[in-house]
Amino acid sequence: MSVATGAAARPVRLGLRENWLQFTLLVVVNVCVGGLVGLERTTVPLIGSHVFGLTSDLAVFSFIIAFGVTKAMTNLAAGALTARFRRKQLLVTGWLIGVPVPFALAWAPSWGWIVAANVLLGVNQGLTWSMTVNMKIDLVGPARRGLATGLNEAAGYTAVGATALLTGYLATTHGLRPVPELIGVVFVAAGLALSLVVHDTADHVALELAQHPRPLPSGEDTTLAATFACTSWHDRSLRGASQAGLVNNLNDGLTWGVFPLLFTDHGLGLAAVGLIKGLYPILWGLGQIPTGHLADRIGRKPLIVHGMLVQSAGFVLALALLDRPLLAGVLSAVFLGIGTAMVYPALIASVSDHAHPAWRVGALGAYRFWRDIGYAAGALVAGILADALGLNATVVAAAALTAVSGLLAARWITEHPAEHRPKSPSAAAPRR
Template sequence: MNTPPTATTPTDAAGRPVRLGLRENWAQFTLLVIVNVCVGGLVGLERTTVPLIGSRTFHLTSDLAVFSFIIAFGFTKAVTNLAAGALTARFHRKQILVAGWLIGIPVPFALAWAPSWGWIVAANVLLGLNQGLTWSMTVNMKIDLVGPSRRGLATGLNEAAGYTAVGVTALLTGYLAAAYGLRPLPELIGVVFVGAGLALALAVRDTAAHVALELAQHSKPLPSDENTGLKSTFARTSWLNRSLRGASQAGLVNNLNDGLTWGVFPLLFTDHGLGLAAVGLIKGLYPVLWGLGQVATGHLSDRIGRKPLIVYGMLVQAGGFVLALVLLERPLLAGIVSAVLLGLGTAMVYPALIASVSDHAHPAWRANALGTYRFWRDIGYAAGALVAGVLADALGLNATVIAAAVLTAASGLLAARWITEHRSDAR
């Protein structure tokens, strides 16, 4: 329920009235959406070109070596997600958001002019730190602003902004690489994202007062014996709570898919004769559909529940992997069909998972719960790249895609078994 203005409406540190709701906070919410466009754009720099930089520019012969940049990115981002939740107990969300952008400043320059592959891997450590801090804070701050009744829509809009930017940037870098080479021009558009993201982050207002207001209004008081610390919340979110456990494993497998396709698809489709522009189209289409679709699916999850979108979304993704191989004799068609199904399936899953975690977490430990969920989800990047590298070196790229389909379908079935709906009075 949104907060109506009254004579006793609380105020923030600057004396402005604080109310919960999307309409009441549309200006700040919109600003955070634009910030997340910059967040997604920065990571989108790598989707098309970096695997090919590894194989063509630095002449790496092992698929596992090529995918090492994704492992570095995924592991660092996962750990940073976890730390970001804990950091909210000591620092304001805005401070963490600005710090993330400062850390990201060297990334586009390193990608553009790295003299060795080790520099690319190091740049991805910085990128993981940047993404873990900035993306975590944009989603937390949006959830803070809108309150419980619009969590699905808020997360859908946040992820839509970020992943649409990932896709558009991947598409743009593919065309720039085809016209001007793999480096440095495609990577230098990241300078725009870093500069704009930092400037906008400095303009954002913190949401601490909104969190305090939601805590005061929460219908279920925090049990006196419930520990809100990171250690207890990590255990609760990872395995003790069935629904949170189900969401965490689904998030991990979802991003395992993304990490796998990030490394495998450029190599798979170039091996079957596609050029950089076509690969850029495939790599861009997947996150664009993933991004744009979340506006509708996030809102839909507020109406019909989280579980149906999570379960069926994972199964749609599994079908995308299967069709990528079935249609591979026509590689452009295979790439487009798989990108469409992977994008739509992920759009169904992504905001519903974040909203489900928020539903099952008390506001007092929600930031840590989201940090834990995002830890497991983004470990999937590293796991996907590691699995892809080992399987591709041992059995080939096709076997890697088959393994992804099996894992994704199994994850959907686990989600169906473990996740329950949590319908608050606001929904």
């Protein structure tokens, strides 16, 4: 079955091979998305303490809180916005909002400007990352969702890690500002230009809706409120995915703020910290290509549960080997990166499995809301615990919380084949 693409009258088909060019363009766009947020991984916590003289860890981590809350809210809004705007329009808008970010990070006269830049960065990331992942899912159809999300997240997080490494090196040779931050101008320009070229995927969504084995009955409640409630709590598997996503990004937000301070306190320089902060997302990114494919073959749940436990072990290693800080940081980054690579595409694919195409964008938006509120939660928890009990206690708390999250995922998440997906958010609600 196919539909036509307007004036071009070309058939629309679902599949990675059938849509490889558009898929590849979207992969490159997400490299730029990840590169922009990667600007902050190594330098910004140190800018807060060394340039602006912040003494409270919570104050230093405030930029992550601003970023996480804004990105989470934008993720949630993105689902509703797709009912009024095309995905391409939202993608381009996200890039336009991100234009001031590298300039503000490079020349901010006060810490408040850094926090404000992270509000803009959160909106940018919420719109651009949401649209790239949704457009890829639209293109490939249900059979290759794990691989599609793995490739999308691999592109983004590999760019995050590579940029963290590069900024660490540039900070060592040119100082914390402005040179490391100005490479973000390249990411914004390239991302915006490519987004203008990418085709919208509305026809692919229409085709999947026509082919879906269980059509959505008229009158079913697919509102944002119903979808949010279903994804957050009513559907047992979606609840399990949402809590795991939150804790996963809580870990990222916590390490984003804590690790640069923890390892510099133990004698490491900027280049070594950049290596640790870069290695984590690079492994997270590249690892999602095989794990995304594996999620399509063995199922989502095994990767989610074991991935959370591997992350917990990463935090344990960070403290157990702290008398050798470089080894501790590298091994921790390896375990955190591999564990997150196992979890990330499997969670997105699991949420997609449990949602009808008519409300899938809303479900993904709700899931990504909870996942990315984890950035803010991680920074907030880290700041409070670090100020009260120290950085080491913060890492212990992260290890324990991650292990509990893995056990909850094991209890709540079930494999849910495509042909048995719920018809609507209200139809999914009774499953507890």
